[in-house]
Amino acid sequence: MILSVIGLGLIGGSIALDLKKRDFVSKVIGVDNNTLNAHAAKKLGLVDEIQDLKSAVQSSDMVVLAIPVDACLRALPNIMNLIDHQIVTDLGSTKEQLIESVANHPKRNQFVPAHPMAGTEFSGPQAAHSGLFDGKCAIICNPEDSDKKAVKLITEMFHCLRMRCVFMDAEVHDRQTAYVSHLSHISAFALSLTVLHKEKSEKHIFELASGGFDSTVRLAKSSAEMWTPIFQQNKKNIGKVLQKYINTLQQFKDLIEEDDLNGVNDLIFEANDIRRVLDQKEKNEKETILQTVNK
Amino acid sequence: MILSVIGLGLIGGSIALDLKKRDFVSKVIGVDNNTLNAHAAKKLGLVDEIQDLKSAVQSSDMVVLAIPVDACLRALPNIMNLIDHQIVTDLGSTKEQLIESVANHPKRNQFVPAHPMAGTEFSGPQAAHSGLFDGKCAIICNPEDSDKKAVKLITEMFHCLRMRCVFMDAEVHDRQTAYVSHLSHISAFALSLTVLHKEKSEKHIFELASGGFDSTVRLAKSSAEMWTPIFQQNKKNIGKVLQKYINTLQQFKDLIEEDDLNGVNDLIFEANDIRRVLDQKEKNEKETILQTVNK
Numbered sequence: 001m002i003l004s005v006i007g008l009g010l011i012g013g014s015i016a017l018d019l020k021k022r023d024f025v026s027k028v029i030g031v032d033n034n035t036l037n038a039h040a041a042k043k044l045g046l047v048d049e050i051q052d053l054k055s056a057v058q059s060s061d062m063v064v065l066a067i068p069v070d071a072c073l074r075a076l077p078n079i080m081n082l083i084d085h086q087i088v089t090d091l092g093s094t095k096e097q098l099i100e101s102v103a104n105h106p107k108r109n110q111f112v113p114a115h116p117m118a119g120t121e122f123s124g125p126q127a128a129h130s131g132l133f134d135g136k137c138a139i140i141c142n143p144e145d146s147d148k149k150a151v152k153l154i155t156e157m158f159h160c161l162r163m164r165c166v167f168m169d170a171e172v173h174d175r176q177t178a179y180v181s182h183l184s185h186i187s188a189f190a191l192s193l194t195v196l197h198k199e200k201s202e203k204h205i206f207e208l209a210s211g212g213f214d215s216t217v218r219l220a221k222s223s224a225e226m227w228t229p230i231f232q233q234n235k236k237n238i239g240k241v242l243q244k245y246i247n248t249l250q251q252f253k254d255l256i257e258e259d260d261l262n263g264v265n266d267l268i269f270e271a272n273d274i275r276r277v278l279d280q281k282e283k284n285e286k287e288t289i290l291q292t293v294n295k
Numbered sequence: 296m297i298l299s300v301i302g303l304g305l306i307g308g309s310i311a312l313d314l315k316k317r318d319f320v321s322k323v324i325g326v327d328n329n330t331l332n333a334h335a336a337k338k339l340g341l342v343d344e345i346q347d348l349k350s351a352v353q354s355s356d357m358v359v360l361a362i363p364v365d366a367c368l369r370a371l372p373n374i375m376n377l378i379d380h381q382i383v384t385d386l387g388s389t390k391e392q393l394i395e396s397v398a399n400h401p402k403r404n405q406f407v408p409a410h411p412m413a414g415t416e417f418s419g420p421q422a423a424h425s426g427l428f429d430g431k432c433a434i435i436c437n438p439e440d441s442d443k444k445a446v447k448l449i450t451e452m453f454h455c456l457r458m459r460c461v462f463m464d465a466e467v468h469d470r471q472t473a474y475v476s477h478l479s480h481i482s483a484f485a486l487s488l489t490v491l492h493k494e495k496s497e498k499h500i501f502e503l504a505s506g507g508f509d510s511t512v513r514l515a516k517s518s519a520e521m522w523t524p525i526f527q528q529n530k531k532n533i534g535k536v537l538q539k540y541i542n543t544l545q546q547f548k549d550l551i552e553e554d555d556l557n558g559v560n561d562l563i564f565e566a567n568d569i570r571r572v573l574d575q576k577e578k579n580e581k582e583t584i585l586q587t588v589n590k
Contacts (some may be wrong), residue, residue, distance in 0.1 A: 049487050117505040166502050176497060179490050180504040184511040187482050190543040192566040194536070195474050198589060199572075206572050207432050207461050209475040210346035210412040212514050214573060216479040219507050221570050229560060231551045241489070242548045246541055248485040253537045256526045264526060268519035269489040275516050277494075277501050278509060 001025045004060040006053065006075065008032040008041035010120065011091055012066030013128025015161065018044045021130060024160040029056045041125040057082045065090035070229035073101055079103045079279060087150045089157075090116050093177060094233040095141045095170035101221065109147040112154040113170065115139040117181070120223040133161040136283030141170040162292040164284070178237035183245060185219050185227055186238070192220035296320045299355040301348065301370065303327045303336035306386055306414065307361030308423025310456065311341045316425060316570050319455040324351045336420040352377045357448065360385035365524035368396055375400045382445045384409050384452075388472060389528040390436045390465035404442040407449040408465065410434040410472070411458060416516040428456040430580030436465040457587040459579070473532035478540060481533070482520055487515035 005012045016028045026053065030047030032038040033116045057063055057079055065079070066070050079088060080102055089112045092098060099113050104264040118136040138158040143151045143177040155165050168176075195217075199205050231238055255263040298320040300307045311323045325334040325342030334346045352358055352374055360367050360374070363386040374383060384407045387393060394408050407563055413431040415422065433453040438446045450460050463471075490512075494500050526533055550558040 035497060049478055064408075117503055119505060119507065121507070136505060139503065144547060145361070158477055166499070171346050172497075173503070176493075176500045176503050179493050180500060180508050183486065183489065184508045186544065186547050188511055189563055189566040190540060190547060191478065191482055192569040193543050193562065194478065194540045196565070196572075197539070198474050200468075205471045205475060206460070206576065208412055208434065208468070208471050209572075209576065210431060212414065212416070213479045214576070215510050215513050216483055217569055217573070218510050220566045221573070222563075222567075224560045224567070227563060227581060228556050228559045231547075232554065233557060235551045235554070239548060239552050242551075244492070245485060245489045246544050246548075248488050249481065249537060249541050249544075252481050252526075253534055253541075256530045256537075257534050259527065259530070261523055261527060264517045264523045267488065268484055268517075268522060270491065271484040271515045273491055273515075274487040274512055277491075277504075278512075278516070281501065281504065281509070 001062060002027045002065045004029045004031060004051075004056040005047065006031045006056075006063065006065045006079075007067035007071075008037050008046060008128075009066065010123050010125075010127040010132070011116075012042070012064065013041055013046040013122070013125045014130070014132040015064060015066065015091070015128050016041075017128060018133065018161055019157065020048075020102060022160050024157060025062070026146040029060055031056045037125050039237050041128075046125055050266055053079070054082055057086065058084070061086060062157075063088045065092070068092075068226050068229050069094050069098065069233055071249075073098055073233075076102055076111070077105065080111065083107055083110060086110065086267050087112065087153050089154050091116055092232045093181065095173050097233050099142060099170050102166065110150055112143070112146045112150050113141040114154060114158070115141070115173065115177070116158065116161070118163075121219055123223045123226065133158075133163050135289045136163050137175055137284075137288075138163040140165055140167050141173050143167050148161055159292050161239050162289050164288045164292070174234050175237050178234055178241045182230060182234060182238050183241050185222060186231075186242065187220075187245065188217050188219035191217050296357060297322045297324065297355040299324045299326060299346075299351040299358045300342065301351070301358065301360045301374075302362035302366075302421075303325045303332050303341060303420050304361065305418050305420075305422040306411075307359065308336055308339070308341040308420045309425070309427040310359060310361065310386070312423060312425050313428065313456055314452065317342075317455050319452060320357070322461070324355055326351045332420050336423075339420055339423070341420055341423055348374070349377060352381060353379070356381060357452075358383045359527045360387070361389075362395065363521050363524050364389050364528055368393055368528075371397055371406070374398065374573075375402050375406065378402060378405060381405065382407065382448050384449050386411055388476065390468045392528050394437060394440075394465050400500040403440060405445055407438070407441045407445050409449060409453070410436070410468065411453065411456070413458075416514055418518045418521065428453075428458050430584045431458050432579075432583075433458040433460050435460055435462050435467055436468050438462050444452070457584050459583045459587070469529050470532050473529055473536045477525060477529060477533050478536050479519060481526075481537065482540065483512050483514035483517075486512050543568050
């Protein structure tokens with residue numbers, strides 16, 4: 001099977017690398033508007049060859065879109081017009097608008113909208129690496145609107161990447177990622193800005209930052225090219241989630257300023273329940289790797 | 296030299312372990328109100344023996360307070376009444392109130408207020424481990440109010456822990472830690488609460504959480520026993536910092552809702568400058584270890 005990967009950054013490069021290495025595909029054709037990235041991806045061995053979009057799509061059996069969600073929205077209808085027998089998937093962080101853009105396309109059932117919940121704060125082909133997806137969860141949206149064989153192929157692709165698949169309505173996906181992914185990024189960007197602004201008058205403020213600060217602010221390294229269009233496409237959900245987050249911060253502020261120590265204690269005890277979630281996640285990741293490696 | 300450590304949790308246990316292991320002290324006496332913790336600390340080899348507060352202080356040359364900041368505020372004046380030649384330091388996250396509490400004590404100059412910028416989200420003697428402080432920064436506050444020899448001893452103690460020392464006014468310390476430490480904790484607690492609350496109606500929401508979520512929420516595992524009194528003692532600064540953080544989040548929300556993509560891009564570019572800070576921190580930590588190990 002021949003795979004085309006459109007977009008050779010962290011996600012596209014890592015997927016190309018592992019699908020070839022683990023023999024899911026026999027050849028990977030790379031496509032990237034940025035010729036420097038395309039050249040680097042070839043040199044790093046992420047892809048076998050570089051082609052333009054049209055010839056890549058037409059020479060392959062499977063097309064993976066790994067570009068920012070605004071570029072994806074522009075590219076997908078064109079790609080759907082080019083395909084014959086090919087199965088197409090995307091890996092974007094927002095799903096409703098993209099699915100809507102090809103809702104009436106005659107080949108809609110050859111498209112499987114997906115979102116692997118993996119990544120780092122780095123970007124570009126140099127950041128791509130084997131094992132990025134191991135143990136994580138892949139979301140496949142609205143599977144009832146895709147051909148069964150197409151869904152099966154994409155599910156097998158994710159299993160090869162050692163991921164577990166969860167099927168979900170696109171609307172639910174966009175609402176839930178606003179909470180567990182998009183909010184984390186905005187909280188980190190805002191934390192970074194708040195302290196960087198203070199640094200202007202207190203130059204040595206970062207001397208006092210310890211590992212806890214690094215952890216909460218790490219995602220603020222993430223690229224605007226990727227994240228601005230995600231925030232735009234999911235603004236309805238993000239607006240609501242940000243309001244809830246701001247309300248919770250305000251509640252903390254009020255309790256602290258009113259010396260309501262029991263109230264603060266109660267909030268922290270409640271927040272501590274995240275231990276259960278993080279422990280369960282760790283367990284799930286280990287089990288997923290065991291199950292998918294044995295397949 | 297004989298050391299007494301008051302409070303045998305993560306911080307007290309780790310400091311006891313490394314000061315003994317690296318021959319800074321010949322014997323460590325442990326004190327803890329919680330007899331289970333005291334017993335565990337002895338069994339884990341963090342301390343040589345357990346004594347009550349009075350006999351421990353009087354049998355030692357140096358006293359390190361590693362208890363929550365509210366307990367510290369109650370304990371310090373009593374300890375200062377017990378000492379003869381002993382040097383006393385504390386490791387608490389807030390400094391102004393504590394210093395104020397012994398401002399007029401006749402032995403004030405035997406007390407060196409300090410704050411090592413290290414820790415994890417775990418607590419208790421079981422969480423203590425060697426190397427916790429390696430490469431990090433230790434703050435010593437208002438050194439002009441302590442005896443020179445006392446400051447020298449505490450500086451040497453931190454060098455033995457492979458830390459670099461920064462001298463700072465307590466008021467500046469409390470203001471700056473509100474930004475780089477206390478805010479990170481509240482942002483994580485609030486993030487945890489926001490998503491846990493949504494979990495009540497959407498049970499599988501955490502399936503979609505990836506490593507980025509884990510990173511931003513990790514500090515929400517931290518204990519109320521430690522953090523509520525910190526927020527209380529530093530409420531003046533924390534109130535201001537939280538307001539700035541909320542304003543920045545509101546700015547993000549407004550720009551996203553108004554489709555002002557250039558505005559969102561600009562904020563993210565600005566936030567990305569945190570890369571410079573985190574790279575510099577990593578460099579500082581490596582250099583500190585090299586310099587202190589060679590001493």
